[in-house]
Structure formats: C-alpha cells, structure tokens
Amino acid sequence: MSGISSFAYVAGDVEGRPEDIPGFDDLWRAVSPDTAFSAMGTGTYRKMTGPLVPYVADCVAKVLSAHGVRPAEVDRLVLATSDGALGLLGRDVAVEVMRAAGLTACVPAVVSLQQCCSSIEALRYGWDLAAAGARNVVLVALDRTPDDRDRVKSFALFGDAVAGCLISRDHGGLTLAGTGLAADFSGMVGQDTFASRQAVARAALDRAYGQAGRAPADVTKIFTSSLYTPIAGFNAMAAGQARGLLHFQEPMTRYGHCGNADWLINLMDYTDKTGLERGALYLAQASAPGFFACALLEAST
Known part of the structure; x- marks a missing residue:
C-alpha cells in the first residue's frame, strides 16, 4: 500500500x-x-x-x-x-x-x-x-x-x-481514499451561476465520497483554496460544508492565494499546528472557474 x-x-x-x-x-x-x-x-x-x-x-x-x-x-x-x-x-x-x-x-x-x-x-x-x-x-x-x-x-x-x-510504496502517511473532479463549461467561459457552481462541487464531492464509501460527516478538516474569506465561505455553503471545517485563513492571510499549491500549504499549516489524527479522514479541495476537485485522505500514521 x-x-x-x-x-x-x-x-x-x-x-x-x-x-x-x-x-x-x-x-x-x-x-x-x-x-x-x-x-x-x-x-x-x-x-x-x-x-x-x-x-x-x-x-x-x-x-x-x-x-x-x-x-x-x-x-x-x-x-x-x-x-x-x-x-x-x-x-x-x-x-x-x-x-x-x-x-x-x-x-x-x-x-x-x-x-x-x-x-x-x-x-x-x-x-x-x-x-x-x-x-x-x-x-x-x-x-x-x-x-x-x-x-x-x-x-x-x-x-x-x-x-x-x-x-x-516504502513510506506510510495519508491514503488516498477517493477523488472527484467535475467541470462546468459555463464557468470556463464566465457564465456560471450559483446553481452551476453548486452542481459542479456536489458532483465532484459525491464521486469522491462514493469511491471511499464515506460520508461528509466523517471529515475532520477541509483544506481548501485560499480565496478571500467571504468567497471561501460562500463556496462552502454552496457545497453544503460547514464553514468551521475549512482550514485556510491563516496561510491565506500570510501568503495570499498560491494557485494550485493552496491545499498542500493549508494541510501543512494544520499539521504543524494540530497534527493529523490516526484514522481521521481529511478533505483536500480546490475550486476554480469551471472546475471543482477534491480528494479524501485518510491518516494511517
């Protein structure tokens, strides 16, 4: 493994x-x-x-x-x-x-x-x-x-x-339990709506949870894109996620939005401050115009 x-x-x-x-x-x-x-x-x-x-x-x-x-x-x-x-x-x-x-x-x-x-x-x-x-x-x-x-x-x-x-294959850590990626062409061309953003997020999340055989309630923390605070909260609401589960604020305040590196930086910041709990399930996710991606990560060590 x-x-x-x-x-x-x-x-x-x-x-x-x-x-x-x-x-x-x-x-x-x-x-x-x-x-x-x-x-x-x-x-x-x-x-x-x-x-x-x-x-x-x-x-x-x-x-x-x-x-x-x-x-x-x-x-x-x-x-x-x-x-x-x-x-x-x-x-x-x-x-x-x-x-x-x-x-x-x-x-x-x-x-x-x-x-x-x-x-x-x-x-x-x-x-x-x-x-x-x-x-x-x-x-x-x-x-x-x-x-x-x-x-x-x-x-x-x-x-x-x-x-x-x-x-x-030689070192333990997090296990990739499931992933999801969905696209919304209307978002790619700047014509997305709340409904289309919500749909693309939930399509990707449903796919990841289905692969893992897990549910949103199993997630301990979410490492998300470091967007402006009101926008990150809005995106969480659209995806049916509790704002308190998101970890992004302190890294975003210091580093800004570092594109597709965000979730990695936010995971590391959380690990340094809190540590990962053995057996806990974490969610990495990213949103962008026309896309939503997520990965369920289970801590094995």
Missing part, C-alpha cells in the same frame, strides 16, 4: 503588501468596486524574485529529505500548475528541474488546464502511478505571477509558491 507524506513548500522569498502594488486602489476598484478590500482577509503575499527552477528544486530536496530518499530513487516527477502559469514554464522546464534536483532516473509529466484544481488531479495520477509499480513519485504544485498588477482579482490576491509531497 502506498502512502502520501513528506509534505514541503517554498514560498516566494519577498513579502509584499497589497497597497504596495502600483495602482492597487484602481486595480481593486476595477475588479470589485462595491467591496472594501479590508473585508477580504488578506494581509500580505509572497513574491518570487528569481527564476522558478531553483524554488522547485529546493522544494523537491525538502520532500526527499524527510524520508532520506535519494534523488536517483525517484521514478516519476509530476508537475502541476494552473493554466496561466503553464505558458511561463518553458519547454525545457522538466529537464531543468531534473538536472537541478538530481532526478536523473525519473520520468516527468505535467498536469494542467484545470486551473487551481490541477494539483488534485496530479495527486490522483501520481497515486495511480504508484499503484502501477512506481516506487517513489514526487508531486510538485507550482504557481507564480510575474506581474504584480495581475495578482489583484475579484476572488483572491495571488502569491507565489511551490509545494510538494512524496507518494511512495
């Missing part, structure tokens, strides 16, 4: 404040003219100042060091990123990361085109690779926004981060 463990993340090396973004007030009024930014819950964000690959290599090194796994023992590398960041990676990103991290014996892949839900689909893919015989799979979720003016959105303030974990 495989396990998911060795979580690590590397945030952007510079801390920024929203008001320091050139033209922030005008940018905010353009995307959300009727809302005070102070009500959104974001305090600071993190910014990468150098090339992406060293941040990724640093994250991979941290993931491997937790169990003393050597880079040459990694069979697969799965990179996940949001659509907007995909074009920034460059066609040689896999080779550059593998060289920098010493991953000379693995096969790389990229999972994207599902916005901030990409890393949960990558988790399912990595889990299937391990079930098919891969000994060590490294998953890395990454997102960055080079132009500060692009950070300001109606639903979140974007920060930069890389987060990852190890899926291994």
